[in-house]
Amino acid sequence: MKQNESNIKKNDSETYTEKGVEKIPTYELNCIRNVVAVMSGKGGVGKSTVTGLLAVSLQREGYKVGILDADITGPSIPKIFGVKKRPEDIGFGLMPAESSSGIRIMSLNLLLENEDDPVIWRGPLIANAIKQFWTDVVWGDLDYLLIDLPPGTSDEPLTVMQSLPINGLIIVSSPQDLVLMVVKKAIKMAEMMNIPVLGIVKNYSYLVCPKCGERIEVFGESRGAEVARQAGIPFLGSLPVDYKLAQLCDRGEIESYKSDEIKGISEWLKRTERR
Numbered sequence: 001m002k003q004n005e006s007n008i009k010k011n012d013s014e015t016y017t018e019k020g021v022e023k024i025p026t027y028e029l030n031c032i033r034n035v036v037a038v039m040s041g042k043g044g045v046g047k048s049t050v051t052g053l054l055a056v057s058l059q060r061e062g063y064k065v066g067i068l069d070a071d072i073t074g075p076s077i078p079k080i081f082g083v084k085k086r087p088e089d090i091g092f093g094l095m096p097a098e099s100s101s102g103i104r105i106m107s108l109n110l111l112l113e114n115e116d117d118p119v120i121w122r123g124p125l126i127a128n129a130i131k132q133f134w135t136d137v138v139w140g141d142l143d144y145l146l147i148d149l150p151p152g153t154s155d156e157p158l159t160v161m162q163s164l165p166i167n168g169l170i171i172v173s174s175p176q177d178l179v180l181m182v183v184k185k186a187i188k189m190a191e192m193m194n195i196p197v198l199g200i201v202k203n204y205s206y207l208v209c210p211k212c213g214e215r216i217e218v219f220g221e222s223r224g225a226e227v228a229r230q231a232g233i234p235f236l237g238s239l240p241v242d243y244k245l246a247q248l249c250d251r252g253e254i255e256s257y258k259s260d261e262i263k264g265i266s267e268w269l270k271r272t273e274r275r
């Protein structure tokens with residue numbers, strides 16, 4: 001990432017410590033009220049899609065929203081929003097790209113020569129890139145910054161949770177990995193970082209028959225609410241397997257998708273917001 005280090009000032013008042021872990025300050029002109037991270041126990045469960053849909057839902061309601069794509073080795077946020085423009089280096093920081101509805105987006109994919117170039121980095125380099133997306137990007141005034149975390153409970157999500165002042169965490173799960181053990185691992189990690197878990201979203205939960213409208217629980221009866229109850233966290237809702245959503249994501253048109261389920265989840269998110 002190109003930058004002029006000497007010009008980047010940090011907002012000292014934002015440096016604080018929680019349970020002995022120092023959070024890094026963001027760029028001084030940024031005013032980010034809520035930082036919500038989206039995580040999953042494993043890859044491919046729809047974490048980026050849920051992050052994107054939540055951002056769209058909040059933006060529709062008039063909030064100023066940004067997405068920090070911290071899934072550095074599998075960054076899919078620019079693709080689902082159809083964003084290709086390279087973030088502009090304005091001397092003292094990088095301006096995030098903007099989606100068609102005005103969601104601010106920062107992702108390593110936008111900085112690569114070719115979007116299909118692989119990122120073959122080791123842990124510390126990845127961690128630094130993520131930190132720079134927080135410290136050196138001119139996000140401006142945001143009601144919500146949603147962070148698409150790398151999948152799993154490895155080093156990279158841990159670094160993000162340790163370093164950034166996250167005020168809530170959403171866990172996305174698929175029916176196959178919706179087991180108490182995986183959810184509990186994520187919750188324990190969040191607890192160790194002193195980050196509240198806002199709840200769990202179950203993706204690929206059911207199918208709606210396009211002919212008769214019947215709801216088919218492809219993976220058996222839903223256990224989402226029960227797992228959430230046992231883990232002691234709110235169950236935020238279930239999303240269907242929807243080919244229209246997959247198509248829109250492939251075409252970079254996620255902003256055209258409407259979902260009552262996601263609207264319900266963003267409503268719930270708003271109740272936990274910092275003003």
Ligand SMILES: Nc1ncnc2c1ncn2[C@@H]1O[C@H](COP(=O)(O)OP(=O)(O)OP(=O)(O)O)[C@@H](O)[C@H]1O
Binds near residue numbers: 048074239
């Ligand atoms: N509810 C859904 N219905 C249909 N397709 C979906 C749904 N959720 C996600 N998808 C599709 O599944 C694929 C994987 O989704 P996504 O990239 O969001 O997963 P992920 O958990 O972020 O993956 P990774 O951890 O590897 O980054 C994408 O092609 C996406 O369009």
